Amino acid sequence: ANAAGMYNDFMLDYLAEHHPSVTFMHCSPGFVKTNWGREHITGVAGMALRTVQWFGRSTETAAEYLTPPLYKAEFRGGCRCTKPSF
Numbered sequence: 001a002n003a004a005g006m007y008n009d010f011m012l013d014y015l016a017e018h019h020p021s022v023t024f025m026h027c028s029p030g031f032v033k034t035n036w037g038r039e040h041i042t043g044v045a046g047m048a049l050r051t052v053q054w055f056g057r058s059t060e061t062a063a064e065y066l067t068p069p070l071y072k073a074e075f076r077g078g079c080r081c082t083k084p085s086f
Helices: 002-018 043-055 059-066
Strands: 023-027 078-082
Touching: 002 023, 002 078
Parallel strands: 023 078
Antiparallel strands: none
């Protein structure tokens, strides 16, 4: 997973150099509480997943972090690789 994120950062940095008027963004919101995977996991693994979800961020909190680059002027142009501070 770390290598995939690193290569994604490299790719976006390369694209940003060649297309300076376009904003490229790579976000890593961390663990977000969603229903993803819940319908397929049962038994002990399902109970563990539900327990861990207590520590995840809400989808609303993740959205507040992930959406500003779509509309705020300070994010225009270049490559942005961000991680939440919440």
